[in-house]
Amino acid sequence: MAVTEQQLQTLKDRARRIRIDILKMLTDCGSGHTGGSLSAADIATALYFYKMKYDPRKPGWKERDNFILSKGHAAPLLYTVLAQAGYFEHAELCTLRKIGSRLQGHPDSKCLPGVEISTGSLGQGLSVANGLALAHKLDKAPNRVYALLGDGELQEGQIWEAAMTAAHYKLDNLCALVDNNGLQIDGPVAKVMGVEPITDKWRAFGWEVLDVDGHDMEKIVTALDKAETIKGKPTMIVCRTVKGKGSKCFEGKVEFHGTTPTKEELATAMKELEEGVCK
Amino acid sequence: MFHGGNVSKIATRDAYGDALVSLGKKRNDVVVLDADLSGSTKTAKFAKAFPDRFFNIGIAEQDMMGTAAGLAIGGKLPFVSTFAVFATGRAWEQVRQSICYPNLNVKIVATHAGVTVGEDGGSHQSVEDIAVMRVIPHMTVIVPADGPETLQAIEAVAEYQGPCYVRAGRNKVPTVCPENYRFRIGKAHVFNEGKHAAIIATGIMVAEALKARDQLKAEGIDAGVINMSTIKPLDRDAVIAAATRCGAIVTAEEHSIIGGLGGAVAEVLAESAPAPLVRIGLKDTFGTSGDGEGLLKHYGLSAGDIAAAVKEAIKKKKS
Ligand SMILES: Cc1ncc(C[n+]2csc(CCOP(=O)(O)OP(=O)(O)O)c2C)c(N)n1
Ligand SMILES: [Mg+2]
Numbered sequence: 001m002a003v004t005e006q007q008l009q010t011l012k013d014r015a016r017r018i019r020i021d022i023l024k025m026l027t028d029c030g031s032g033h034t035g036g037s038l039s040a041a042d043i044a045t046a047l048y049f050y051k052m053k054y055d056p057r058k059p060g061w062k063e064r065d066n067f068i069l070s071k072g073h074a075a076p077l078l079y080t081v082l083a084q085a086g087y088f089e090h091a092e093l094c095t096l097r098k099i100g101s102r103l104q105g106h107p108d109s110k111c112l113p114g115v116e117i118s119t120g121s122l123g124q125g126l127s128v129a130n131g132l133a134l135a136h137k138l139d140k141a142p143n144r145v146y147a148l149l150g151d152g153e154l155q156e157g158q159i160w161e162a163a164m165t166a167a168h169y170k171l172d173n174l175c176a177l178v179d180n181n182g183l184q185i186d187g188p189v190a191k192v193m194g195v196e197p198i199t200d201k202w203r204a205f206g207w208e209v210l211d212v213d214g215h216d217m218e219k220i221v222t223a224l225d226k227a228e229t230i231k232g233k234p235t236m237i238v239c240r241t242v243k244g245k246g247s248k249c250f251e252g253k254v255e256f257h258g259t260t261p262t263k264e265e266l267a268t269a270m271k272e273l274e275e276g277v278c279k
Numbered sequence: 280m281f282h283g284g285n286v287s288k289i290a291t292r293d294a295y296g297d298a299l300v301s302l303g304k305k306r307n308d309v310v311v312l313d314a315d316l317s318g319s320t321k322t323a324k325f326a327k328a329f330p331d332r333f334f335n336i337g338i339a340e341q342d343m344m345g346t347a348a349g350l351a352i353g354g355k356l357p358f359v360s361t362f363a364v365f366a367t368g369r370a371w372e373q374v375r376q377s378i379c380y381p382n383l384n385v386k387i388v389a390t391h392a393g394v395t396v397g398e399d400g401g402s403h404q405s406v407e408d409i410a411v412m413r414v415i416p417h418m419t420v421i422v423p424a425d426g427p428e429t430l431q432a433i434e435a436v437a438e439y440q441g442p443c444y445v446r447a448g449r450n451k452v453p454t455v456c457p458e459n460y461r462f463r464i465g466k467a468h469v470f471n472e473g474k475h476a477a478i479i480a481t482g483i484m485v486a487e488a489l490k491a492r493d494q495l496k497a498e499g500i501d502a503g504v505i506n507m508s509t510i511k512p513l514d515r516d517a518v519i520a521a522a523t524r525c526g527a528i529v530t531a532e533e534h535s536i537i538g539g540l541g542g543a544v545a546e547v548l549a550e551s552a553p554a555p556l557v558r559i560g561l562k563d564t565f566g567t568s569g570d571g572e573g574l575l576k577h578y579g580l581s582a583g584d585i586a587a588a589v590k591e592a593i594k595k596k597k598s
Binding site: 029031032072097099105108119122155156157184185192 | 313315318319335336337338339364365368398399400402403567568569570573
């Protein structure tokens with residue numbers, strides 16, 4: 001079923017509000033990961049507000065789809081999405097990274113409902129997603145599993161071990177996505193340790209691979225729909241994105257990996273995001 | 280007295296970055312590897328000065344350890360850096376199999392150890408690294424207390440033949456070691472011997488131990504302070520002497536009380552000089568998000584906590 005114009009508009013509006021919340025909470029907190037939260041905002045919006053099945057009042061609901069944030073440093077994105085989806089009060093966002101908060105610097109499944117598993121050490125999420133997908137297969141259950149990876153994260157060897165496992169066990173209930181923003185901490189991915197050609201690699205590992213503009217909501221939801229129809233192998237959606245997407249202040253700037261906005265940058269960004277409402 | 284005037288403050292990771300550059304000037308066999316954290320670990324300073332001898336392996340810590348092993352066989356002196364949790368956790372078996380088992384000359388210098396990593400939270404706060412490095416045969420384990428001691432420790436491990444693990448922190452710390460202090464691998468530094476109890480501390484906890492000592496003095500308690508910057512090989516003689524002299528020991532570390540300094544000291548005491556012991560450290564728990572200073576208090580790692588532990592140890596002695 002094709003997505004309607006109105007649905008798309010609602011999703012774009014949602015992504016904009018998610019970016020606004022991310023920036024506010026990060027500015028308020030003074031530490032955290034800006035660039036990689038913003039680059040994946042459209043992807044997470046499509047997953048949580050279009051594709052995935054879940055019930056925020058019953059985080060442990062058996063029939064839910066699972067989302068694993070393998071690039072755990074994008075916690076501000078996950079928290080914003082979970083708050084807007086109704087897992088917890090929006091007001092709790094301001095406790096980010098404070099002693100006693102459920103909103104840890106990296107997602108902690110011990111304390112925050114909606115977080116499937118604690119992450120933060122890169123390269124481990126896809127293996128966990130495989131395990132969940134295998135469990136659903138054993139149960140003959142229709143649940144789907146989604147995992148979001150960073151492009152720098154693809155440098156971890158465990159990712160490629162998991163890539164083999166997923167294809168070997170024909171995990172067609174698994175869909176992974178790469179936030180292919182071209183940057184990591186020490187610079188451009190291509191300069192630090194090249195990972196291209198990403199699509200060819202996943203194809204060679206036995207995956208169905210879709211390559212989309214990770215800021216084009218229609219393309220993202222179409223790819224997510226398509227992934228559901230692929231049988232006998234897992235699907236990887238390579239999302240071409242811009243790190244820091246949402247404001248000129250942060251876009252494509254490597255230093256905004258782990259730096260938070262100043263008050264002035266926040267004001268500029270708010271203006272840009274607000275003006276983009278009816279785009 | 281270290282905290283009388285305006286003590287200089289430098290993070291041990293900054294001292295490491297500077298030490299690498301001066302080492303690089305002196306020796307052209309020195310090579311440095313990092314895993315996409317060179318700005319944070321400060322190896323970026325070396326990378327800038329000697330781009331041909333710096334290798335960014337990307338986010339691939341296991342691969343990095345193996346590569347360092349190969350470089351060592353090839354006659355180079357590799358320094359390998361990333362956050363402590365990844366260097367010692369993610370790549371543990373590579374460190375064991377490819378570096379320690381063949382006894383290769385690789386120096387692992389990890390930064391962002393302990394809870395003072397702060398806001399990044401428990402996933403990034405290494406509180407087990409001393410334990411898991413100490414247990415590997417051939418490995419030497421060093422935890423410098425301040426900037427100047429880090430500089431000396433880096434020079435010392437460069438001279439030493441064999442695998443070494445040096446633990447550095449993220450935040451600025453006061454200089455505690457005296458000006459004429461000379462670091463030697465395996466040798467503890469005794470600030471003052473003490474009479475009623477001795478505090479054996481390592482890393483950033485040495486500064487807290489000195490503060491605790493001064494607090495206790497006002498209450499008429501004479502506590503000795505020992506900087507145990509080499510955890511392995513442990514200066515057993517210093518531990519035995521302190522236990523014999525004072526009859527009560529407190530250990531203090533920014534690490535789990537299991538398997539680290541407290542564990543190592545407990546082993547010596549139990550075997551050679553039984554005395555009451557109270558261990559300050561994380562009590563079998565992970566870290567959490569928060570500001571570094573606040574977390575030290577949260578986990579009972581402040582000077583006040585050490586002072587209380589000293590009194591507890593003394594009480595145990597009397598009963
Ligand atoms: C195992 C491990 N090594 C190193 C780090 C430190 N680290 C956090 S984010 C990051 C860069 C991630 O780059 P990428 O995957 O491209 O993420 P994005 O650009 O989406 O933020 C690194 C090296 C980590 N979290 N885990
Ligand atoms: Mg990236």
